[in-house]
Amino acid sequence: MNAKLTLVALAVLSANATAANFAVPQNIDNDYACKRCVAPEHTNTVGLMTEQRTHLDSQYGANAHIRSESRGENYRIDAKNAGADNGHLKAAANLGDFALELAYVNRWNLDDNDIGAERQQLSAAAKYQTQLVTAFVKASSEDKQGQRISSVVDPKPTNFLETIDHTTQVMNAGVQLHGDFWNVGLAAVNSDFTDNAGIDADNSAQQASVKAGLNYGKTRLSVSAASGKMIQDGPIEQENSLVPISNFDGEVETLDYSARISSRVAGVKLAGFYSYSDRDNVSGSYEFFEAINTPIDSSKTRYGVDASYRLGSTKFSAGFEQNDRVRSDSDREETQESEIFGRVDYRYQQLSTHVKFTSSERTGSEYRIGDDIFQKYYLADRDRVSTQLGLGYSQNNYGANLKVVLASDEYSNSSALQESDEMSVNLDGYYLISKQMTLNAYAGTQTIDSLEIHNTTVSDEFTYFGFGLNKYQINEDMALGTSYTFSFSGSDTAVDSTEMGDYYQYQHLAEIHMDYRINARISTRFAYSYERNYDTNYANQPIEAINSIEDLNQNYTDHKIGAFFTIKL
Numbered sequence: 001m002n003a004k005l006t007l008v009a010l011a012v013l014s015a016n017a018t019a020a021n022f023a024v025p026q027n028i029d030n031d032y033a034c035k036r037c038v039a040p041e042h043t044n045t046v047g048l049m050t051e052q053r054t055h056l057d058s059q060y061g062a063n064a065h066i067r068s069e070s071r072g073e074n075y076r077i078d079a080k081n082a083g084a085d086n087g088h089l090k091a092a093a094n095l096g097d098f099a100l101e102l103a104y105v106n107r108w109n110l111d112d113n114d115i116g117a118e119r120q121q122l123s124a125a126a127k128y129q130t131q132l133v134t135a136f137v138k139a140s141s142e143d144k145q146g147q148r149i150s151s152v153v154d155p156k157p158t159n160f161l162e163t164i165d166h167t168t169q170v171m172n173a174g175v176q177l178h179g180d181f182w183n184v185g186l187a188a189v190n191s192d193f194t195d196n197a198g199i200d201a202d203n204s205a206q207q208a209s210v211k212a213g214l215n216y217g218k219t220r221l222s223v224s225a226a227s228g229k230m231i232q233d234g235p236i237e238q239e240n241s242l243v244p245i246s247n248f249d250g251e252v253e254t255l256d257y258s259a260r261i262s263s264r265v266a267g268v269k270l271a272g273f274y275s276y277s278d279r280d281n282v283s284g285s286y287e288f289f290e291a292i293n294t295p296i297d298s299s300k301t302r303y304g305v306d307a308s309y310r311l312g313s314t315k316f317s318a319g320f321e322q323n324d325r326v327r328s329d330s331d332r333e334e335t336q337e338s339e340i341f342g343r344v345d346y347r348y349q350q351l352s353t354h355v356k357f358t359s360s361e362r363t364g365s366e367y368r369i370g371d372d373i374f375q376k377y378y379l380a381d382r383d384r385v386s387t388q389l390g391l392g393y394s395q396n397n398y399g400a401n402l403k404v405v406l407a408s409d410e411y412s413n414s415s416a417l418q419e420s421d422e423m424s425v426n427l428d429g430y431y432l433i434s435k436q437m438t439l440n441a442y443a444g445t446q447t448i449d450s451l452e453i454h455n456t457t458v459s460d461e462f463t464y465f466g467f468g469l470n471k472y473q474i475n476e477d478m479a480l481g482t483s484y485t486f487s488f489s490g491s492d493t494a495v496d497s498t499e500m501g502d503y504y505q506y507q508h509l510a511e512i513h514m515d516y517r518i519n520a521r522i523s524t525r526f527a528y529s530y531e532r533n534y535d536t537n538y539a540n541q542p543i544e545a546i547n548s549i550e551d552l553n554q555n556y557t558d559h560k561i562g563a564f565f566t567i568k569l
Helices: 007-012
Strands: 045-054 059-070 071-083 089-096 098-110 116-129 133-152 158-178 182-195 203-216 220-237 246-265 268-281 286-288 290-292 298-310 314-327 336-349 352-362 384-395 398-411 417-434 435-451 456-474 479-494 500-515 523-536 556-568
Touching: none
Parallel strands: none
Antiparallel strands: 045 059, 045 556, 059 071, 071 089, 089 098, 098 116, 116 133, 133 158, 158 182, 182 203, 203 220, 220 246, 246 268, 268 298, 286 290, 298 314, 314 336, 336 352, 352 384, 384 398, 398 417, 417 435, 435 456, 456 479, 479 500, 500 523, 523 556
């Protein structure tokens, strides 16, 4: 029998985990470009693009940007590579108090094991808005198809490719009343998940919520409450009779409410918040291997206060936050985490800087494990101290940002993880060499040194950097452009000074294109790009007694030729 982590299971499991993603950024030209250097264009256009690639299939897509306005009514159509991977098509209309929208979105991406999956989403929405009332309804249906890595243990450990064929349908609606200084609203949402391949369990979720707000002078108050349930009801397929039930009727009831208030008194901005979240598993219990399966309940309470005061170009802020969690039938049923912070921001002309100090502590109830078992690090008592430094400078032609974070954790003696020290440095910037040339660059590093039980030391280091160069030569009818981007990311791990191997990934991306204006309305673009990607993916390494899956890597050299045609309407 294959065990799957379903929506219901995710709702009742409670664990804190963080992971760093040091892959090469997928949108380098946008993420690190000079935003102010590009002027938006609102001319009505339609276009067609086609691309032939050696690494992926041919791509065809439509592009359009059409606007029309007259006497309180306006229409728009936006398309970007519609019909191709990672494209969209949206049509919207505003007719007085009514607004309508239709959208089709296609997304294609690689998962953590470099196996592809495609999502196609179709949605429709309508909204009615006046000075007193706002009402909306939206429906969407998404199909996800592709492959992922799965494994079985019996008769021997084996990896294999598993089909992804999911359909998710969502419907939500709401209404809100609002006045000059108040608002109140109701909303409801329903979600249905279906696995057309019959692998994952089908499930559904419903939720109803109410929100209200009040603005009085310099004081703002907002409150919300929501109640819902998540349901999984389906047969259990098994080759033997180990599971004592043939159908799982699972249900988790959810309850959430929150409140936040802020005000300004004598130049000091004060704020306070409170939130509560409860997950009650009412799935029932049954005997399993001479034991009783016990549903897991969980709840989380979070509250805090903060204050800020601005003196000239300097802003001072400080705050306190408390996070309390309760987990039934767990190694440690209660944990309490408290945090205090202080921050100073300073701005002088184009220069901005800040420094932030944070101190936190985690305690909790007694552990329900034996003395010879180590406590889990995310539940163990912990003291944390961190410092964050930031520096930024920006002008019309150049700018840069630097961020440094130092953090130190100390755990109780009963935890397998004793202490951990972390340092991360991130730097990015741009330089407008001329009106035709822009240089973008970024770099970063992160080191994590940990001390585990029996004085075992673990050192992790992550590094990444990259740069891009763009240049355009423009005359009256023709524009020639070239661009180059290089990106690198890597990591290295050592245990007791013994190297455990490293991971790295790099990418070269070069492009040359020509824009040619045939006449005042019709223009074309022809482009050629070269991409070299290399990834030392450990998933490609064979493991003894485990069948490895071939071609998981994204090591390739790709040549792409594209043609684009645009017509101004």
